[in-house]
Amino acid sequence: MKGLLSTLLFASVAIHPAWSVTLSVSTAGGNASSPLLYGYMFEDINYSGDGGIHGQVLKDNGFQAGTAATLNAYAAVGGTTLSIDTANPLTTAITRTLKVANPSANSGTVGFANKGYNGVPVIAGTYTTSFWVKGTYSGNVAVSLAASNGTIYNTVTIKVQSTSKQFTEFGATLPVTYSSTALDNVWQVTYDAALATDSSLNFALPQLFPATFKGRSNGLRADVVNFLGDIGGTFLRWPGGNNLEGNTIATRWAWNETIGPVQNRPGHLGTWTYYNTDALGLLEYLYWTQDMGIKNVMAVWAGHALNGDVVTGAALDPYVDDILNELEFILGDTSTQYGALRASYGQVEPFTIDFIEIGNEENLAGGCASYASRFTQIYNAIHAAYPDITIIASTTDTACLPSTLPAGVWTDIHYYLQPNQFVKLFNEWDNWSRDWPIFVGEYASTSDNSGAKTYWSDLIGSCSEAVYMIGLERNSDIVKMASFAPLLEHFDLAQWSPDLFGLDSSAGSLTGSTSYYVQKLFASNKGSTIKAVTSDSAFGPVYWVASATDAGTYYVKLANYGTTTQSVTVKVPGASFGSASLILLSGNPTTSNYPHSVSITPTTTSVSGSASAGYTVSLPQYAVAVLVLKK
Numbered sequence: 001m002k003g004l005l006s007t008l009l010f011a012s013v014a015i016h017p018a019w020s021v022t023l024s025v026s027t028a029g030g031n032a033s034s035p036l037l038y039g040y041m042f043e044d045i046n047y048s049g050d051g052g053i054h055g056q057v058l059k060d061n062g063f064q065a066g067t068a069a070t071l072n073a074y075a076a077v078g079g080t081t082l083s084i085d086t087a088n089p090l091t092t093a094i095t096r097t098l099k100v101a102n103p104s105a106n107s108g109t110v111g112f113a114n115k116g117y118n119g120v121p122v123i124a125g126t127y128t129t130s131f132w133v134k135g136t137y138s139g140n141v142a143v144s145l146a147a148s149n150g151t152i153y154n155t156v157t158i159k160v161q162s163t164s165k166q167f168t169e170f171g172a173t174l175p176v177t178y179s180s181t182a183l184d185n186v187w188q189v190t191y192d193a194a195l196a197t198d199s200s201l202n203f204a205l206p207q208l209f210p211a212t213f214k215g216r217s218n219g220l221r222a223d224v225v226n227f228l229g230d231i232g233g234t235f236l237r238w239p240g241g242n243n244l245e246g247n248t249i250a251t252r253w254a255w256n257e258t259i260g261p262v263q264n265r266p267g268h269l270g271t272w273t274y275y276n277t278d279a280l281g282l283l284e285y286l287y288w289t290q291d292m293g294i295k296n297v298m299a300v301w302a303g304h305a306l307n308g309d310v311v312t313g314a315a316l317d318p319y320v321d322d323i324l325n326e327l328e329f330i331l332g333d334t335s336t337q338y339g340a341l342r343a344s345y346g347q348v349e350p351f352t353i354d355f356i357e358i359g360n361e362e363n364l365a366g367g368c369a370s371y372a373s374r375f376t377q378i379y380n381a382i383h384a385a386y387p388d389i390t391i392i393a394s395t396t397d398t399a400c401l402p403s404t405l406p407a408g409v410w411t412d413i414h415y416y417l418q419p420n421q422f423v424k425l426f427n428e429w430d431n432w433s434r435d436w437p438i439f440v441g442e443y444a445s446t447s448d449n450s451g452a453k454t455y456w457s458d459l460i461g462s463c464s465e466a467v468y469m470i471g472l473e474r475n476s477d478i479v480k481m482a483s484f485a486p487l488l489e490h491f492d493l494a495q496w497s498p499d500l501f502g503l504d505s506s507a508g509s510l511t512g513s514t515s516y517y518v519q520k521l522f523a524s525n526k527g528s529t530i531k532a533v534t535s536d537s538a539f540g541p542v543y544w545v546a547s548a549t550d551a552g553t554y555y556v557k558l559a560n561y562g563t564t565t566q567s568v569t570v571k572v573p574g575a576s577f578g579s580a581s582l583i584l585l586s587g588n589p590t591t592s593n594y595p596h597s598v599s600i601t602p603t604t605t606s607v608s609g610s611a612s613a614g615y616t617v618s619l620p621q622y623a624v625a626v627l628v629l630k631k
């Protein structure tokens with residue numbers, strides 16, 4: 001029954017008779033389009049934070065998970081014996097360190113390696129590296145990037161004078177001149193065993209960073225942020241997602257455990273089955289958005305964990321206070337307790353927060369019944385202290401919301417669907433109350449039309465997202481923001497697929513899915529006003545939206561959700577343009593991009609024609625395109 005239904009749905013789309021469409025774009029009037037429409041959603045999932053966008057590339061560097069398996073990220077060099085030592089903690093947060101016992105001969109070049117997240121990236125550029133060591137040693141220590149067969153790519157020598165009394169930190173920059181496509185490169189520390197008068201040395205919290213974005217210490221990978229920024233999004237929703245909520249109240253994302261020197265951050269078990277080091281913490285998120293010049297949509301914990309536990313009424317008060325402390329840390333001046341704490345970490349100037357989302361998907365996992373009261377309690381506290389911040393409720397479901405939403409509140413809705421389901425939602429917002437602003441905080445086509453889970457987006461799925469996004473943009477007077485999710489995955493360590501883009505440890509592995517290119521096409525080519533369009537046929541299989549900038553550039557977005565090529569003619573009566581170009585994403589409908597195998601990317605061609613006679617373009621099956629008309 002299910003199979004028959006999806007066949008019928010598919011057929012109804014595929015046999016549409018139109019082979020050509022003529023659109024006429026009005027130059028007059030139009031609604032203002034939300035300037036923030038296309039942005040990003042981020043949480044640490046599929047190693048998108050640790051092992052992904054965060055710059056630190058050594059795995060289990062603080063043994064935070066506390067399991068024996070964390071030793072698997074390490075390898076002995078020169079016959080040493082490695083063990084996890086709890087008797088020599090670095091700090092009260094980093095309680096486990098690596099004991100490196102010399103071989104019995106107590107001579108030779110010895111040490112240990114860290115294998116990173118399925119390999120350490122070796123990409124030409126300047127790395128920074130550091131480690132703590134305890135134990136008596138006086139002499140040189142070499143820190144290298146090496147192939148798994150022992151071939152050294154680059155080395156830096158550090159003079160180390162350490163004692164058995166305490167941990168001392170050593171660091172260096174490491175210029176890397178070679179890029180490697182291998183997936184099993186390592187970072188390694190080697191030294192002369194004869195110079196270690198103790199039979200072992202303890203190493204703690206080793207760190208390795210490729211070039212970071214804007215050169216920040218404990219920063220983000222510059223290559224990953226640049227790849228993200230290429231999309232052209234306007235905001236970042238963080239730190240979750242389910243990873244904000246926690247599987248239990250105890251494992252929620254707790255802002256105050258993610259700040260300060262990394263050796264003071266204990267990390268926590270994230271929602272997505274692995275331990276987060278929290279080296280990507282509150283300040284790192286704020287630098288991320290500040291350095292990219294995008295807005296914060298910060299989510300705060302709303303008294304509900306994924307196991308269904310909720311905290312309400314007076315019991316919620318301490319958590320509301322905690323949110324106010326968090327906001328004081330971010331926004332307070334240095335005369336405040338938490339503003340002063342921020343300054344003590346090197347950031348004197350307060351940050352800017354424009355949007356706060358209260359919880360995540362509070363309609364789910366037993367959160368609905370209590371959300372109205374939890375939302376109201378948290379809203380009242382934040383709004384009283386920060387009336388200019390726009391507050392977002394994490395569901396549009398009226399059953400879970402206060403009967404009257406306070407003026408100015410936006411609501412968030414999420415969709416993980418099959419392609420045909422997205423196409424059916426094309427006009428979802430057409431009749432929505434114009435007084436009720438919408439944030440589509442997560443969406444992605446995650447399975448094909450038979451229901452089979454997609455591993456990595458193909459053109460059919462991405463085209464269906466484009467159809468849905470055209471519906472969003474047509475309604476972007478009230479659809480204020482939208483963000484695809486999840487954002488990023490480490491290809492070898494993913495817990496959820498598909499994601500927007502991904503990487504592995506090899507050079508050149510950053511890979512945009514077909515959906516990445518749809519996001520980029522849409523975010524990078526948008527006007528400030530939505531223009532009325534008349535046409536000689538109804539929507540489907542071709543969908544469109546037109547917008548114009550104040551300077552008079554017109555963008556006509558097009559998607560062909562069908563199996564036959566469509567000819568589309570676009571006229572803009574009364575206008576005239578000096579150039580017309582088509583940015584087209586097309587290819588085999590069921591093809592996906594993979595690392596080192598990217599076959600579907602946009603192409604740009606110029607289009608002949610005129611505003612009055614029209615510009616005619618050809619849209620292959622499942623193509624997504626933007627016609628750009630410039631004065």
Ligand SMILES: *[C@@H]1O[C@H](CO)[C@@H](O)[C@H](O)[C@H]1NC(C)=O
Pocket residue numbers: 147148149150151182
């Ligand atoms: C070791 O691996 C590197 C990198 O893959 C390679 O260039 C080199 O030829 C290998 N050396 C040996 C001896 O196999």
Ligand SMILES: *[C@@H]1O[C@H](CO)[C@@H](O)[C@H](O)[C@H]1NC(C)=O
Pocket residue numbers: 254256257322
């Ligand atoms: C963080 O705040 C919680 C209260 O929400 C408190 O129990 C905990 O001790 C704080 N952690 C640190 C490191 O200050």
Ligand SMILES: *[C@@H]1O[C@H](CO)[C@@H](O)[C@H](O)[C@H]1NC(C)=O
Pocket residue numbers: 427428430431
């Ligand atoms: C929106 O309202 C119009 C006019 O009442 C109606 O024709 C149309 O079907 C509605 N669209 C949706 C998607 O409900």
Ligand SMILES: *[C@@H]1O[C@H](CO)[C@@H](O)[C@H](O)[C@H]1NC(C)=O
Pocket residue numbers: 030031434474477530531532533
């Ligand atoms: C502007 O918004 C109204 C709904 O408030 C809608 O009816 C109209 O079609 C929109 N105009 C354009 C050009 O999108």
Ligand SMILES: *[C@H]1O[C@H](CO)[C@@H](O)[C@H](O)[C@H]1NC(C)=O
Pocket residue numbers: 046272273493494495496497
């Ligand atoms: C991504 O993570 C989820 C949640 O941990 C897991 O269920 C899924 O199998 C993972 N996906 C892949 C492709 O590894």
